[in-house]
Amino acid sequence: MPNEYGNDTQKNRAQAWFELLRDELCAALEAVELDVKGPNASSEGEAGSFERKSWERPASDDSSIAGGGGVMSILRGRVFEKAGVNVSTVWGEFSEEFRKNVPGASQDPRFWASGISVVIHPRSPLMPAAHMNTRMIVTTRGWFGGGGDLTPVFPEEEETQKFHRAYKRACDAHSEDYYPKFKKWCDEYFFLPHRNEARGVGWIFYDNFNTGDWEADFALTQDVGRAFLETYPLLARTKMDHPWTNEQRQAQRVKRGRYVEFNLLYDRGTLFGLKTGGNTEAILMSLPPDTAWP
Amino acid sequence: MPNEYGNDTQKNRAQAWFELLRDELCAALEAVELDVKGPNASSEGEAGSFERKSWERPASDDSSIAGGGGVMSILRGRVFEKAGVNVSTVWGEFSEEFRKNVPGASQDPRFWASGISVVIHPRSPLMPAAHMNTRMIVTTRGWFGGGGDLTPVFPEEEETQKFHRAYKRACDAHSEDYYPKFKKWCDEYFFLPHRNEARGVGWIFYDNFNTGDWEADFALTQDVGRAFLETYPLLARTKMDHPWTNEQRQAQRVKRGRYVEFNLLYDRGTLFGLKTGGNTEAILMSLPPDTAWP
Numbered sequence: 001m002p003n004e005y006g007n008d009t010q011k012n013r014a015q016a017w018f019e020l021l022r023d024e025l026c027a028a029l030e031a032v033e034l035d036v037k038g039p040n041a042s043s044e045g046e047a048g049s050f051e052r053k054s055w056e057r058p059a060s061d062d063s064s065i066a067g068g069g070g071v072m073s074i075l076r077g078r079v080f081e082k083a084g085v086n087v088s089t090v091w092g093e094f095s096e097e098f099r100k101n102v103p104g105a106s107q108d109p110r111f112w113a114s115g116i117s118v119v120i121h122p123r124s125p126l127m128p129a130a131h132m133n134t135r136m137i138v139t140t141r142g143w144f145g146g147g148g149d150l151t152p153v154f155p156e157e158e159e160t161q162k163f164h165r166a167y168k169r170a171c172d173a174h175s176e177d178y179y180p181k182f183k184k185w186c187d188e189y190f191f192l193p194h195r196n197e198a199r200g201v202g203w204i205f206y207d208n209f210n211t212g213d214w215e216a217d218f219a220l221t222q223d224v225g226r227a228f229l230e231t232y233p234l235l236a237r238t239k240m241d242h243p244w245t246n247e248q249r250q251a252q253r254v255k256r257g258r259y260v261e262f263n264l265l266y267d268r269g270t271l272f273g274l275k276t277g278g279n280t281e282a283i284l285m286s287l288p289p290d291t292a293w294p
Numbered sequence: 295m296p297n298e299y300g301n302d303t304q305k306n307r308a309q310a311w312f313e314l315l316r317d318e319l320c321a322a323l324e325a326v327e328l329d330v331k332g333p334n335a336s337s338e339g340e341a342g343s344f345e346r347k348s349w350e351r352p353a354s355d356d357s358s359i360a361g362g363g364g365v366m367s368i369l370r371g372r373v374f375e376k377a378g379v380n381v382s383t384v385w386g387e388f389s390e391e392f393r394k395n396v397p398g399a400s401q402d403p404r405f406w407a408s409g410i411s412v413v414i415h416p417r418s419p420l421m422p423a424a425h426m427n428t429r430m431i432v433t434t435r436g437w438f439g440g441g442g443d444l445t446p447v448f449p450e451e452e453e454t455q456k457f458h459r460a461y462k463r464a465c466d467a468h469s470e471d472y473y474p475k476f477k478k479w480c481d482e483y484f485f486l487p488h489r490n491e492a493r494g495v496g497w498i499f500y501d502n503f504n505t506g507d508w509e510a511d512f513a514l515t516q517d518v519g520r521a522f523l524e525t526y527p528l529l530a531r532t533k534m535d536h537p538w539t540n541e542q543r544q545a546q547r548v549k550r551g552r553y554v555e556f557n558l559l560y561d562r563g564t565l566f567g568l569k570t571g572g573n574t575e576a577i578l579m580s581l582p583p584d585t586a587w588p
Contacts, residue, residue, distance in 0.1 A: 076588075082587075082588075194568040194569075194574045194577075195574060257581065257585075260554060260558070261558060261578075264554070264555060264558035264559050265558050265565075265568065271559075274488040274559065275488075280488045280489060283488075284555075284587065287551065287587035288587060289586055289587060289588050290585075290586055291551075291584075291585045291586065291587070292583055292584055292585070293376075293578065293581035293582060293583055293585070294370075294376075294583050
């Protein structure tokens with residue numbers, strides 16, 4: 001599938017970046033696990049570290065037609081009750097049903113996709129949960145996408161603004177048009193209509209992103225990943241040593257229920273993955289470890 | 295909306311039956327709460343009883359066009375960690391989008407619907423969870439429907455067969471054709487493709503049920519409800535005094551996660567309700583109180 005936007009070199013560079021970002025994020029989160037001194041956390045035992053598990057996509061006889069796979073990294077620790085970082089690179093053909101919904105796939109159903117997806121469920125109800133993913137997709141067209149949100153149980157305006165400013169900086173470095181558009185898209189996307197409430201306090205969301213300049217678009221996607229790497233672990237450190245109450249913990253378990261509702265009722269990636277034979281364990285790694293609908 | 299199958303007298307009788315069944319089920323479950331002596335349960339405090347909360351459907355100015363509502367009954371007890379019994383009777387017009395999927399609604403969008411829905415999440419991992427619902431719907435046509443399943447964490451063949459025999463008896467009293475068809479329908483419906491596993495050990499499922507004889511069809515739906523009333527509370531009694539381990543409890547929390555996945559990803563009633571502005575609290579009363587995706 002010759003394609004100027006998304007040639008083999010570009011695919012390799014994107015995949016290598018997602019894997020590098022994974023390594024750096026895992027290291028930053030493991031460092032938090034080592035450094036925590038807080039009273040609740042220390043009672044939970046040893047510092048957690050990431051365990052990796054790879055999976056392969058069921059391939060056809062000819063691996064040039066369909067194949068690939070991914071690596072799940074999971075940490076179950078004393079600060080991060082469950083943190084998952086998935087990287088995957090897969091290729092194949094979209095089913096008849098999905099072709100019409102994917103840009104550039106109706107002419108030729110072949111696709112290539114690589115990305116990173118991060119979900120963090122902290123033990124402390126005072127520390128926001130977070131989700132971040134970025135990806136590169138190639139059909140007869142090619143584009144980048146990404147999204148996520150910060151999901152505090154008890155939102156704090158100053159913390160929220162600090163987080164948003166980091167993404168504004170990352171976007172503004174490329175074009176001042178991006179951030180307002182991506183933030184609005186996020187607020188509309190991470191919303192639960194049946195609860196009439198947002199899942200979290202937002203972040204950014206972008207998709208089908210192709211300015212015609214692959215280098216520039218890739219650089220934006222890298223900066224978005226770096227902004228997460230530079231903000232979330234620091235945010236976690238500001239909260240990791242604070243004790244919490246059982247009432248706060250119960251509020252967190254209920255908030256996590258809303259997170260489950262969003263992912264299973266509305267999240268496009270989750271529904272797309274589950275209904276097209278994706279790796280269930282990797283897709284549902286996003287679900288929170290301890291949840292309540294009281 | 296004149297309709298021979300589903301006239302006003304029939305509507306009133308169906309609604310009265312669903313409410314009577316609700317009262318009898320609540321009383322039977324409350325009796326179990328009083329009678330339990332088991333070591334785990336007794337440490338959890340007082341016997342639970344049902345609390346009722348009514349809700350009204352957002353009505354148009356003219357209540358002859360749209361209206362109705364329902365009553366939620368919830369028990370949070372020492373045997374039943376969360377048991378919910380909803381009855382509702384609503385009427386109105388289906389949206390453009392849904393008309394084409396509902397028998398008899400494309401000619402005239404008006405509908406009337408009444409039903410009972412029961413979900414029981416026991417505290418003991420040795421006691422199966424259970425779901426049961428039956429309903430009567432009237433459009434330009436009219437019909438009954440129902441369904442549910444028994445959802446044990448640790449299935450026991452003898453218990454399962456005993457439960458199935460009760461529904462076979464209820465169905466066979468009306469026609470020997472029903473049970474095999476309804477059981478197969480249930481097994482196909484309560485299935486999680488992404489896990490390649492059944493939600494529970496089955497029960498029955500039927501829909502669009504109209505033989506042309508309203509009295510006979512109503513009698514079947516009553517017998518189905520009676521079979522649940524006569525089997526589940528007795529089954530609960532055989533398990534209520536057995537102690538369990540933390541490992542068994544954790545297995546139950548994980549199994550409940552599968553229950554959530556089914557309800558939010560596949561259950562037609564849940565998705566239909568949430569996406570058509572139903573009462574969120576009543577619809578999601580089905581979700582389990584303490585759940586894990588470890």
